[in-house]
Amino acid sequence: MADYDFDVLVIGSGPGGYVAAIRAAQLGLKTACVESRETLGGTCLNVGCIPSKALLHASELYDEAANGKLAKLGIKVQVELDLEQMHAQRRDAVQGLTGGIAFLFKKNKVEWIKGRAAFTAADTVQVGDRSVRAKNIVIATGSSVTPLPGVEVDQKVVVDSTGALELAKVPGTMVVIGGGVIGLELGSVWKRLGAKVTVVEYLDQILPGFDGEVRKEANKIFRKQGIEFKLGTKVTGVSVAGDTATLTLEPAAGGAAETIEADAVLVSIGRRPNTDGLALDKAGLTVNQRGQVEIDHDFRTSVAGIWAIGDVVPGPMLAHKAEDEGIAVAENIAGLTGIVNHDVIPSVVYTAPEIAGVGLTEEVARERGEIKVGKFPMLANSRAKTNHEPDGFVKIIADAKTDRVLGVWIIASVGGTMIAQAAQAMEFGATSEDIAYTCHAHPTHSEAIKEAAMAVTGKPIHM
Numbered sequence: 001m002a003d004y005d006f007d008v009l010v011i012g013s014g015p016g017g018y019v020a021a022i023r024a025a026q027l028g029l030k031t032a033c034v035e036s037r038e039t040l041g042g043t044c045l046n047v048g049c050i051p052s053k054a055l056l057h058a059s060e061l062y063d064e065a066a067n068g069k070l071a072k073l074g075i076k077v078q079v080e081l082d083l084e085q086m087h088a089q090r091r092d093a094v095q096g097l098t099g100g101i102a103f104l105f106k107k108n109k110v111e112w113i114k115g116r117a118a119f120t121a122a123d124t125v126q127v128g129d130r131s132v133r134a135k136n137i138v139i140a141t142g143s144s145v146t147p148l149p150g151v152e153v154d155q156k157v158v159v160d161s162t163g164a165l166e167l168a169k170v171p172g173t174m175v176v177i178g179g180g181v182i183g184l185e186l187g188s189v190w191k192r193l194g195a196k197v198t199v200v201e202y203l204d205q206i207l208p209g210f211d212g213e214v215r216k217e218a219n220k221i222f223r224k225q226g227i228e229f230k231l232g233t234k235v236t237g238v239s240v241a242g243d244t245a246t247l248t249l250e251p252a253a254g255g256a257a258e259t260i261e262a263d264a265v266l267v268s269i270g271r272r273p274n275t276d277g278l279a280l281d282k283a284g285l286t287v288n289q290r291g292q293v294e295i296d297h298d299f300r301t302s303v304a305g306i307w308a309i310g311d312v313v314p315g316p317m318l319a320h321k322a323e324d325e326g327i328a329v330a331e332n333i334a335g336l337t338g339i340v341n342h343d344v345i346p347s348v349v350y351t352a353p354e355i356a357g358v359g360l361t362e363e364v365a366r367e368r369g370e371i372k373v374g375k376f377p378m379l380a381n382s383r384a385k386t387n388h389e390p391d392g393f394v395k396i397i398a399d400a401k402t403d404r405v406l407g408v409w410i411i412a413s414v415g416g417t418m419i420a421q422a423a424q425a426m427e428f429g430a431t432s433e434d435i436a437y438t439c440h441a442h443p444t445h446s447e448a449i450k451e452a453a454m455a456v457t458g459k460p461i462h463m
């Protein structure tokens with residue numbers, strides 16, 4: 001190894017970085033991972049996927065108990081919210097899982113270098129007073145909240161996603177700026193716990209990037225749940241006096257401004273790649289217009305020996321995408337063939353019901369060629385109906401000539417679990433007929449996928 005300290009140095013220990021480091025070590029490479037946070041696991045484990053799901057799960061159960069849903073099943077309960085305990089179990093989940101990564105690092109002999117890394121040369125980074133030289137460096141620095149110009153996040157009245165996980169009391173009113181994934185998930189949490197929630201979205205529909213019909217139906221369901229939406233509206237200013245925020249809203253298309261007040265404001269207008277302070281220029285690297293590090297098919301940057309994965313590179317900002325890229329980059333560094341099929345990355349919004357999709361939207365598929373579409377409502381699925389979960393549908397988009405499945409979209413209570421089957425089928429190049437002739441256990445929500453596949457050629461049984 002000549003005078004290198006490591007074969008592989010990974011910068012960032014999120015789902016991209018920690019997975020890359022573990023796989024590199026498993027492949028016999030001497031590996032270290034630099035992390036500037038106190039704990040491992042990145043955005044996902046510390047302030048993202050895991051704590052948000054902890055609150056989504058708990059608040060969903062609270063909602064079922066407090067708002068008559070359990071009573072409908074013959075279960076009478078006296079309900080009281082213990083928000084402190086709800087937060088405690090969230091912190092517990094985070095602590096357990098971040099500690100788990102530290103254990104896996106030890107087990108796989110990955111050295112955890114604590115501190116912030118900055119390049120001093122293409123093969124060297126400085127961390128505190130330590131200079132570390134590595135044959136391969138993987139940039140996995142992730143992303144952070146995009147600020148809204150002129151709006152100051154104080155993490156008390158005006159919060160970002162991290163602050164919205166920590167609110168010490170349920171706000172009476174909450175305005176969510178941005179009807180994307182974070183706004184809908186965390187907006188749902190506080191709505192269920194009692195806040196009156198209004199989502200202000202710049203575009204004319206929520207959930208950009210999702211299938212058009214799914215976006216519309218999801219919006220309808222959230223409205224039915226009591227969340228208010230102001231679509232086609234932009235926030236042009238937020239001022240805070242005491243415990244109250246005043247927001248100025250303007251129609252995106254122009255027109256008269258209005259103001260609304262809120263006890264809490266969540267700014268969730270997207271995330272941007274983390275490259276500040278990395279001194280990429282010292283390594284001979286630049287970023288693109290969106291601030292991302294560009295890579296080729298094998299996750300190589302333009303500089304030999306430097307690789308990049310996860311939220312800091314182009315593509316959806318999703319933990320499982322980062323993880324798969326982590327495995328692939330380590331395998332490529334080890335001289336194996338690491339591949340990620342970016343056409344088959346599922347996406348899930350963990351609201352109730354869950355909203356999930358994989359592959360092409362109907363709009364994009366139609367632009368590319370002739371398609372057939374099969375749809376099946378959850379209302380006609382025996383298990384969903386029995387469980388009083390009538391909202392949503394499964395939609396399968398297939399190529400009109402070859403019948404190959406191009407996209408699957410689901411709104412269902414367990415849509416996030418159901419989508420795995422669709423992703424696997426697409427990874428294997430399945431036709432809608434393959435899915436229709438696969439035996440699905442009864443009674444399961446997944447039977448709706450089989451029926452939607454049958455509907456592609458016009459023959460569902462239960463509709």
Ligand code: FAD
Pocket residue numbers: 011012013014015016017018034035036037041042043044045047048049050052115116117118140141142143161162182274277278309310311312317318319320321322350
């Ligand atoms: P990150 O997880 O962002 O990790 C990067 C790490 O690098 C950070 O810990 C950072 O401290 C460290 N770092 C940065 N610069 C340096 C440096 N110079 N030196 C040392 N360390 C550095 N995705 C899903 O798929 N499912 C979900 O349910 C989901 N829920 C989410 C909920 C919320 C509220 C948020 C904010 C995000 C959510 N995401 C979810 C997105 C997911 O968290 C990200 O896609 C994922 O964490 C990206 O992984 P990563 O490894 O690229 O980067």
Ligand code: NAI
Pocket residue numbers: 148177178179180181182183185200201202203206207208233234235268269270271316317318347348349350
């Ligand atoms: P997002 O990109 O999903 O949504 C942001 C929304 O804000 C968009 O609809 C956009 O049109 C709107 N917007 C932008 N500026 C606005 C303004 N001034 N006024 C009103 N609306 C405005 O971003 P979000 O929700 O912040 O999430 C960031 C990332 O985190 C996403 O890319 C997502 O992939 C990831 N994430 C994934 C989760 C999951 O997989 N379940 C959960 C949470 C986050």
